[in-house]
Amino acid sequence: MNRFAALLDSLAYEPSRLGKLRLMTGYFRAVGDPDRGFALAALTGTLSFRHAKPALVRTLIYERIDPVLFDLSYDFVGDLSETVALLWPGDHDKSGSHTPRLAEVIATLDAASKLELPGVLARLLDALDETGRWALLKLITGALRVGVSARLAKQAVAELGGYDANAIEDLWHGLAPPYLDLFAWLEGREPRPRPHDSAPFCPAMLAHALTERELEDLAPADFCAEWKWDGIRVQAAVGIGEGGKIIRLYSRTGEEISAAFPDLTEMLARVPHARFSLDGELLILRTGRVQSFGVLQQRLNRKQVTAALLADFPAHIRAYDLLGLEGEDLRALPFAERRRKLEAFVAAAGVERLDLSPQVAFASWDFLAAARRDPAAAGAGADAAAIEGVMLKRRDSIYVPGRPKGLWYKWKRDPFAVDAVLMYAQRGHGKRSSFYSDFTFGLWRAGNDGDELVPVGKAYFGFTDDELRLLDRYVRNHTTNRFGPVREVTHMPDEGLVLEIAFEGVNHSSRHKSGVAMRFPRISRIRWDKPAREADRLETLERLIAD
Amino acid sequence: MAAADILTLKPAGLYCAAGDFFIDPLRPVPRALITHAHSDHARAGHGHVLATAETLAIMAIRYGENFAGATQAVRYGEALTISGVEVGFFPAGHVLGSAQIRLVQGRARIVVSGDYKREPDPTCPTFEPLACDTFISEATFGLPVFRNADAAGEIGKLLASQKLFPERTHLVGAYPLGKAQRIIALLRQAGYDRPVYIHGALEKITAYYQRAGIALGDVRMAAGAGALPGEIVLCPPGAINDLWSRHFAEPRAAFASGWMRVRAHARQRGIELPLVISDHADWDGLCATVEETQCSTLLVTHGEPDALVHCFRQRGLEAAPLHILGYGDEEAETPTETDA
CATH class of the missing domain: 3.40.50 (Rossmann fold)
Incomplete structure (x- = not known):
């Protein structure tokens, strides 16, 4: 556990990607099985501890430290694991006692019942030093936050055998911690493990955001266009296992989400093919009409999938790519050919809840730009509200995992913008810990005593690190009130800070005092120059609500 | 006489009406007592400055010889009286020349800590705990997560x-x-x-x-x-x-x-x-110091006051935060110095 903790600790402080790779590869080389395999699982987010939830960690620390002092500390540090690691009592000399190995820690936690877990975890924390406690808590609560993506960890392990990360990705979903077969192969001791999963996840191909300047260098004839749907990207994989059909639904990062969508797995089971893998958008359709992301979110947020939920929020896959069919890997075919196969596939499937993402015919970029501005007029009809732009895919592009250059582009609709007034600020977490970086902003509306500001949203990104320092200082120097971790900031007609907020859309909301909820708001500019009284009014937002 | 009668909070900072002086004022005032030379406590442009010789010397290096109308150097422990208020400077252990300032009027004793630390420091005299009724403490690191390493x-x-x-x-x-x-x-x-x-x-x-x-x-x-x-x-x-x-x-x-x-x-x-090397008291240092002063009232100026206030209210002290904008930035950059 000490070496794993030391690895995480040094990763947290290592700024460069190359340095991080070197640290990880060094660790995988120096540490033996099975510990290194569990470390790889931790770095790729593959481990999960069912009962070890942040709430349990809080309960344990509240039994040891005055809760008020803990909460104040947590608010400042902005990271639960670190706060608990720093405050856990009794950091005496641990050199004499036994420090458990990573594999031991994981086995101990796995074996513990929900009832035993608090005691088991507390004993482990007692046995570790400060860095060890931090690493353990990071491990069990899920988010390591040491600036390492799953991809980078795979890259590091691939380097043991002189491969690149894609070589690992191809095998990944057939492997399980502690990856003894993977390490044996990378070190040349055994042949390449055979992927035995017949419905594996294929790492998704992602698009670059398009700038209009790039467009000038692209030839319209080389590209196909589709609507960019405002849902969630999914991959549906069907295969044959020992017990019959295997049906899986993956998120774009390869997380399995089948359990939340029984309506979709049931549909996939009825498709008359034994093995296939398709890429598409998960949407909610009501009477054939695509619902906004806000509606989809209401289904995503539920823990329990009830009959009522299934009836009110019918899920649907709008397919845009076919990656494999009856054992044949189609990813090496050009997009245009895959598209033809996809069209035939969807037509032959003939099932509800699965359709084809239509293509947008265009001859010039100007024509496509007009379609992007007004999808309703360009054939999207009533579904236009669920479209957030267009996708461009090169006709000859093969399906490459990751974000390859020059093949796929997303060309999002221009965001909306309003000028709002900063009203409250709260400290951020993670990288922004202890900076005031979560900003609540408001717009003017008529009140009983003249105009008043009503909060309309919260934004916590869009600004640079330098702007964050300025905003943080502004908040500290213009605080008029404190409510726990929240500071109220001067917001008067003649004194207040105007923030230009960019956002993707507006919906009605009964949960917000203002009656509106903005989608994806972020700070696009700080208007140091603009007097607060000249900020926008709530009516501006209300006019933007679809319907 | 209560502490509030000796010291009050004005926009420029802590003010002693009886002696007509400020302690570490944030803007130019006729008469200032300065705890130490960090730029958030020691500003230029006061009419008269009373501080240790080291603090005065460092202010002169930073702001030029004419940083104040007049200056007066005071030794640690020297007894001074300003319009009936007894004033004393005592080592704070923060930086060279840093001092706590004790005010005594009648039977009321107030100590303004300035910035301080409790660990030994080879470059300045060690902090001396002073008994008082009201202790005005800094709390730059006023949270239990802050424990200075050796x-x-x-x-x-x-x-x-x-x-x-x-x-x-x-x-x-x-x-x-x-x-x-x-x-x-x-x-x-x-x-x-x-x-x-x-x-x-x-x-x-x-x-x-x-x-x-x-x-x-x-x-x-x-x-x-x-x-x-x-x-x-x-x-x-x-x-x-x-x-x-x-x-x-x-x-x-x-x-x-x-x-x-x-x-x-x-x-x-x-x-x-x-x-982790700090010139400020860590959580344990802050708590121990408040105890040692045996004060009945604790006022916490800058940094993270809430935890300390909570902690000592529970131990039966009168405790409150004292929000003075502008302190705590010594640690931020002083642009004139980074240009060099």
């Missing part, structure tokens, strides 16, 4: 890193007044006898420390000394990621500060080697 141990980390990366320049960010000189002195205590290089912004104050009799060994200017592979170079924190740092050999960024106790602070600044 400074010698942190210096050990720096020297170990230097051994591990003998080809890289070790750039150590340190506040130009106090921290930088303390780091050099700690290096000498650890037996490090190679030259220590400094950024131009540290030159005058380091030279003043040496003139004041603090042994710092061989200190050289980094400017013009080349890429300095394997050497230790001290600079203001802001210079670590500056253009200035680029001409060194694969610089390894270290920062000596109490803030380094929290990972995110090190990461936000791109620090690879955090050294």
